Amino acid sequence: MKYVVLIYGNPESRRAWEGMSDEQRAAGLAYYQQLNDDLDASGERIVSERLAFPELTKRVSVSDGAPMTTDGPFAEAKEFLAGFYLLDCESFERAVEIAGRVPEASFGVVEVRPVMGLHGPEL
Amino acid sequence: MSEDLLRSLAPQVLTALVRRYGDFDACEDAVQEALLAAAQQWPADGVPDHPKGWLITTASRRRIEQWRSETARQRREETVALAEPPDPEPVAAVDDTLTLLLLCCHPSLTRPSQVALTLRAVGGLTTAEIARAFLVPEATIGQRISRAKQKLRGTRFALPEAERPERLAAVLQVLYLIFTEGHTASSGGALNRVELTSEAIRLVRQLRAELPDDGEVTGLLALMLLTEARRPARVDASGALVPLASQDRSLWNASLIAEGVSLITGALSTAPVGPYQLQAAIAAVHDEAATAEETDWAEILTLYDLLRVVAPGPMVTLNRVVAFAQVHGPSAGLAELAGTASDPALAASHRVDAVRAHLLELSGDGAGARGAYLAAARRTLSLPEQAYLQSRAARLGPG
Secondary structure: OOEEEEEEEOOOHHHHHOOOHHHHHHHHHHHHHHHHHHHHHHOOEEEEEEEOOHHEEEEEEEEEEEEEEEEOOOOOOEOOOOEEEEEEEOOOHHHHHOOOOHHHHHHHEEEEEEEEEEEEOOO | OOHHHHOOOOOOOOHHHHHOOOOOOHHHHHHHHHHHHHHHHHHHHHHOOHHHHHHHHHHHHHHHHHHHHHHHHHHHHHHHHHHHHOOOOOOOOOOOHHHHHHOOOOOOOOOOHHHHHHHHHHOOOOOHHHHHHHHHOHHHHHHHHHHHHHHOOOOOOOOOOOHHHHHHHHHHHHHHHHHHHOEEOOOOOOOOOOOOOHHHHHHHHHHHHHHHHHHHHHHHHHHHHHOOOOOOHHEEOOOOEEHHHHHOHHHOHHHHHHHHHHHHHHHHHHOOOHHHHHHHHHHHHHHHOOOHHOOOOOHHHHHHHHHHHHOOOHHHHHHHHHHHHHHOOOHHHHHHHHOOOHOOOOOOOOHHEEEEEEEEHOOOOOHHHHHHHHHHHHOOOEEHHHHHHHHHHHHHOOO
């Protein structure tokens, strides 16, 4: 069963990151590396990525068949997607347990959602 | 042809190797390499006269090569092993498939690991094929298999007789899980995918050849055949799910039904009853009805009443409600459904909403049915099912 863990940033988490020393940041990244290694060893990590800060966002809209883009910053956004994990694990409980290891969970901005599949049961 | 041959020989070759060298982990790798070599060479050079002997010899050589590259300290032992020519056609052990299945479904492994290891070691599938079948990256399955094999290191190959019934139950669950996993409604992109339903049926057939008198093994095979028989009618031309009641029964596979019915009839009259036999019997009642209206719902309700005693569970409870409503009418069914609401396993299930919607529709409450279909559609994790539930809601009125 696949689950996606969505990691949001907010002004509080961003301030925390910006206030860190290089050593603290390195420790934070090492923590993530360990998490990834553990999930690779258990075969549960399909993919995970960190996303650039929202200033580099381009919003796309199509009008008359032509795509238009609007550049950030989107200062009005209090929360922004900062990264994600795509997991393949046994249960929702297990996915939640993994999400609990994501440091951002201490800011209360980590979500887990099941992925919709093609499994069609007998009706 | 040679692919089927390879896969059916895989468990025999692996057990032969494990009996000779002892270490499951390294032997399994060697057999995979031998299977790959055969898949490359046989189409060009022709299938050898003794395919099994060829595979055992090739795998043995690989195993020895691995050994040689491991440490220099072992060089002496390996010379001995090399000097000993592998038997071209060793005495076939009758229970190869069973022995391997029991090992791959070892209780120390998680269910996904049991599934992956079973498909590779017993099914003879490659890691890439398993990964495609489950729509996950090859590395995910590769890690899962190598971790599972590490965990099994040191596990005895032969199983104490006392543990066998419990362990066999786990094997049947894993095989049924492989079957249901393959029961998807996907259409595009299926070309490169191994059919997990066919794979599960093949493995249960192999298992049954070794345990012909086990009623549950036969029951599981019958259940799979009777379910697989309806596959051509389960999805329409646009890929949408077709419920059992609306399926074009002329598309059902008559020979699979005949085989399934004959198997389950035989098992029920000779073996102690069990959950797979009861589910197969229910499937047989559906499959034997020429039209949905002719379905013997009283018989199905009786079977669900038995199943509720033998193997209670949320899906049994819910399916029994559906049968109950068919026998006693939708209002009685809704009252019965209300009685299941206390089951915590059902409280969060979209299936309860789907059944409620169906019963409300039958009882003439269109607005109530529409709301329940939409509630079910929001909570399902299956795309085809969501499309189906939304279409049912749409038929009952505008949003």
